[in-house]
Amino acid sequence: MALTLRRSAMVTQAVLAIVLLFAVAYSATPAAGLGRGMVGGRTKIKDVETNEAVQELGRYSVEEYNRSHSKRHEVDGGEHLVFSQVVEAEKQVVSGIKYYLKIEAMAIDKLPETFDAVVVVKPWMHSKELLNFSPSPAIK
Numbered sequence: 001m002a003l004t005l006r007r008s009a010m011v012t013q014a015v016l017a018i019v020l021l022f023a024v025a026y027s028a029t030p031a032a033g034l035g036r037g038m039v040g041g042r043t044k045i046k047d048v049e050t051n052e053a054v055q056e057l058g059r060y061s062v063e064e065y066n067r068s069h070s071k072r073h074e075v076d077g078g079e080h081l082v083f084s085q086v087v088e089a090e091k092q093v094v095s096g097i098k099y100y101l102k103i104e105a106m107a108i109d110k111l112p113e114t115f116d117a118v119v120v121v122k123p124w125m126h127s128k129e130l131l132n133f134s135p136s137p138a139i140k
């Protein structure tokens with residue numbers, strides 16, 4: 001009896017672990033943004049130009065990029081960027097809110113370029129983190 005109970009508890013735990021794994025894998029996949037309003041799905045943010053919180057996140061992304069670049073700056077002369085504006089944004093609920101930003105910024109004496117940034121914000125922890133910042137591959 002005790003043995004059966006323990007075994008079924010172990011099976012339950014194993015099943016839970018598998019379900020959890022799938023849930024994590026699913027929510028971590030950018031391609032999960034299929035259905036609108038679905039948990040883990042990506043939703044487009046409207047009126048990005050006038051959304052101060054989103055523009056602030058864009059500025060933060062460029063600042064972080066500058067910061068991580070200033071260490072390399074002395075070595076390979078990497079360029080800093082000047083933030084212009086966020087032109088497109090999507091958000092996704094994960095453990096926090098994940099923002100996918102399309103940012104316009106420019107290096108000194110260069111034309112504006114578009115970059116893709118991913119930022120995770122956890123308001124209850126007063127934290128935000130830049131996960132990715134890279135030149136945008138395609139401009140429509």
Ligand SMILES: *[C@@H]1O[C@H](CO)[C@@H](O)[C@H](O)[C@H]1NC(C)=O
Binds near residue numbers: 060081083
């Ligand atoms: C990034 O560095 C450049 C050059 O030092 C500076 O002009 C710019 O204001 C910095 N930050 C942002 C957010 O643009």
